[in-house]
Amino acid sequence: MTAIAPGTVPKSSRGSAARARMLRSLLPALSLALVLMAIAWLNPRAISYFGFNLMLNLAIPIALATIAQMFVIAGNELDLSIGTFVGFVGCVTATWLRDAPLIGVAVLLGSIGVYALLGALIHLRNLPSIVVTLGMSFVWQGLAILILPKPGGKAPDWLLAIMSFKPPYIPFPILAALLIAAIVHFGLMRTSYGVILRGSGGNAAALRRAGWSLLKTKIVLFALTGLFGVLSGMALIGITTSADANIGNGYTLLSIAGVILGGGEFVGGRVSPIGAVIGALTLALAASPLLTFMHIPPDWQVAANGAILIIVLAARVLISRRER
Amino acid sequence: MKKLLVLSAFAAMLASGTALADTSGKKIAFSNNYAGNSWRQAMLDSYAIVTKKAVEDKVVAAADVFTTADKEVPTQAAQVQNLILQGYDAIVINAASPDALNGAIKQACDAGIVVVSFDGIVTEPCAYRVVVDFKDMGRQEVEQMAKFQPKGGNLLEIRGLAGTSIDDAIHAGILEGVAAHPEFKIVGSVTGDWDQTTAQKAVATILPSLPEIVGVVDQGGDGYGAAQAFAAAGKPRPTIIMGNRQDELKWWKEQKDKDGYQTWSASIAPGVSTLAFWVAQQVLDGRKDVPHDLLVPYLAFTQDNFEAALPKIKEGGVATHEYTQEDAIAAIKANIKQ
Numbered sequence: 001m002t003a004i005a006p007g008t009v010p011k012s013s014r015g016s017a018a019r020a021r022m023l024r025s026l027l028p029a030l031s032l033a034l035v036l037m038a039i040a041w042l043n044p045r046a047i048s049y050f051g052f053n054l055m056l057n058l059a060i061p062i063a064l065a066t067i068a069q070m071f072v073i074a075g076n077e078l079d080l081s082i083g084t085f086v087g088f089v090g091c092v093t094a095t096w097l098r099d100a101p102l103i104g105v106a107v108l109l110g111s112i113g114v115y116a117l118l119g120a121l122i123h124l125r126n127l128p129s130i131v132v133t134l135g136m137s138f139v140w141q142g143l144a145i146l147i148l149p150k151p152g153g154k155a156p157d158w159l160l161a162i163m164s165f166k167p168p169y170i171p172f173p174i175l176a177a178l179l180i181a182a183i184v185h186f187g188l189m190r191t192s193y194g195v196i197l198r199g200s201g202g203n204a205a206a207l208r209r210a211g212w213s214l215l216k217t218k219i220v221l222f223a224l225t226g227l228f229g230v231l232s233g234m235a236l237i238g239i240t241t242s243a244d245a246n247i248g249n250g251y252t253l254l255s256i257a258g259v260i261l262g263g264g265e266f267v268g269g270r271v272s273p274i275g276a277v278i279g280a281l282t283l284a285l286a287a288s289p290l291l292t293f294m295h296i297p298p299d300w301q302v303a304a305n306g307a308i309l310i311i312v313l314a315a316r317v318l319i320s321r322r323e324r
Numbered sequence: 325m326k327k328l329l330v331l332s333a334f335a336a337m338l339a340s341g342t343a344l345a346d347t348s349g350k351k352i353a354f355s356n357n358y359a360g361n362s363w364r365q366a367m368l369d370s371y372a373i374v375t376k377k378a379v380e381d382k383v384v385a386a387a388d389v390f391t392t393a394d395k396e397v398p399t400q401a402a403q404v405q406n407l408i409l410q411g412y413d414a415i416v417i418n419a420a421s422p423d424a425l426n427g428a429i430k431q432a433c434d435a436g437i438v439v440v441s442f443d444g445i446v447t448e449p450c451a452y453r454v455v456v457d458f459k460d461m462g463r464q465e466v467e468q469m470a471k472f473q474p475k476g477g478n479l480l481e482i483r484g485l486a487g488t489s490i491d492d493a494i495h496a497g498i499l500e501g502v503a504a505h506p507e508f509k510i511v512g513s514v515t516g517d518w519d520q521t522t523a524q525k526a527v528a529t530i531l532p533s534l535p536e537i538v539g540v541v542d543q544g545g546d547g548y549g550a551a552q553a554f555a556a557a558g559k560p561r562p563t564i565i566m567g568n569r570q571d572e573l574k575w576w577k578e579q580k581d582k583d584g585y586q587t588w589s590a591s592i593a594p595g596v597s598t599l600a601f602w603v604a605q606q607v608l609d610g611r612k613d614v615p616h617d618l619l620v621p622y623l624a625f626t627q628d629n630f631e632a633a634l635p636k637i638k639e640g641g642v643a644t645h646e647y648t649q650e651d652a653i654a655a656i657k658a659n660i661k662q
Contacts (some may be wrong), residue, residue, distance in 0.1 A: 046409045054405040054431065058398055151421045240401055241430070242423035250396040288399065292390055292406035302359070305393035 056173035059284035061236035066258035068228035077129035081137035086248030089233025094153025094243035112226035119222025163238030184273035201269025370595035414438035462497020476507025477538030516546035524549030593623035602652030
């Protein structure tokens with residue numbers, strides 16, 4: 001064993017660490033480019049304004065849910081209820097937000113408040129977030145079914161108008177993804193409180209000694225998760241036009257996979273908003289358009305979907321192993 | 325005059341010939357949200373048999389099947405959008421939700437794609453719906469019962485999965501039938517979820533509290549379970565309407581061989597997917613008069629023909645029927661008349 005004294009890290013190893021770090025931040029973009037190239041090769045028609053609109057518009061709610069998940073992961077927690085929460089928001093959006101906007105807004109704001117309270121509860125009682133949010137997932141699902149026992153409802157017209165907005169040259173989903181990534185990147189990576197938020201996951205003890213309230217950071221992180229969960233649900237209903245109590249159930253695992261694919265880590269407050277958005281887009285593209293364009297026999301399609309996800313995520317794990 | 329007739333007949337033949345050729349370059353996709361039970365497997369099998377032949381006969385250029393990995397609505401919505409991008413001319417769909425896919429369905433219609441839904445239908449007005457007349461099936465159950473039990477008597481009803489439109493429709497039909505045959509009276513009702521085990525448990529629970537039952541009206545997938553419950557309770561065997569499941573028809577045959585037991589069996593044929601396929605083909609063919617809501621007959625077996633069908637059904641499977649182009653044309657015609 002060779003002991004290396006602090007401060008005398010060989011230059012070459014520092015250089016390779018930097019290279020690995022760069023590779024890691026480039027990896028999400030790289031995997032997205034790969035998936036896009038595969039799609040372009042399989043179906044050139046998809047690479048067009050119309051094509052991107054169709055392929056990516058359902059990726060916006062996934063990206064928003066991934067950002068929501070990223071905030072809790074930044075605080076070393078996990079949210080297993082984000083999927084059913086998105087479904088709950090969807091049901092509220094398709095019913096109350098249209099028929100009685102005031103009640104709808106109040107309910108949605110209230111649900112963000114519930115998320116903030118969950119953050120407080122998890123911190124104060126020192127509960128595992130997985131258990132608390134797993135329980136909450138059934139609460140949200142139950143509420144969603146109460147609001148909308150049968151599929152139906154209709155999205156508010158203004159929401160439909162926003163989600164079907166057709167800007168010139170750049171397809172709306174891409175514009176939205178850029179916007180989401182830019183705003184969250186600025187807020188979490190470039191502001192001083194953003195550093196504190198990430199620090200609460202990275203080194204909580206140091207933060208507490210420096211006099212920061214960990215209760216407050218946890219509440220803020222969970223409230224932000226609630227906020228982006230609400231945005232995700234609304235965006236989803238803006239696209240589907242109508243709701244279903246089970247509409248968001250698949251988002252829980254997709255959002256976690258998106259964060260990890262985007263270069264995030266489960267612990268240590270190491271997350272990347274831009275990576276998370278790219279990760280969500282990659283997953284959305286790999287799971288559906290790529291699969292559809294590959295013409296796999298129906299018996300194998302379900303398995304192939306899983307295989308694609310594993311391949312995409314495995315590349316990410318290989319890179320991060322090299323880093324260590 | 326005769327010459328003219330022959331000529332016009334020839335012209336008609338020619339016209340129909342070209343009409344058939346019209347769809348030879350068209351591609352039809354099948355968007356399916358679930359493949360995990362015997363009914364869905366039979367649905368896919370029937371679809372594969374019919375479309376393979378249709379492609380070989382150059383009726384259509386392609387008929388591909390796409391099944392989503394989960395039962396989620398957004399996944400299928402994304403799938404429909406990808407099928408639009410793929411350049412399909414028509415999409416046959418068994419949908420995860422009657423309403424929540426409407427956004428994607430509308431996009432497909434706007435792109436000029438014909439959308440035909442069946443079983444799990446979509447409510448978007450631009451799409452076509454192939455609906456089985458479940459209400460008539462319920463009514464017919466009581467009609468048939470009246471043949472086997474002319475004296476009338478007490479009936480037990482087994483309901484399907486609560487909150488679904490299918491359960492609603494069959495139930496409404498049964499009530500109508502009972503109203504038309506006052507000699508029958510429904511004295512008990514249980515929920516069987518279209519599942520033999522659930523039905524058996526439910527029937528066994530309610531049996532001790534019931535007077536003598538002459539017949540069981542149900543929704544399919546529950547008849548064999550009901551028969552087991554009656555046998556276990558030592559009660560006399562009533563006339564149980566069957567639902568085309570292999571175990572139900574097998575039990576029926578055993579009883580028939582023993583003492584000439586009579587009943588009737590009906591259910592939606594999984595092969596209705598092939599009818600949806602032919603409807604899509606007809607619309608692509610340029611037919612403008614196809615109604616957007618098509619009510620089609622269910623698949624029924626009587627005392628005389630069920631034994632012939634039994635060997636063709638897989639163990640644990642459901643009886644099915646592959647529809648032909650003529651069937652679709654006939655169904656469209658029948659619905660225009662209404």
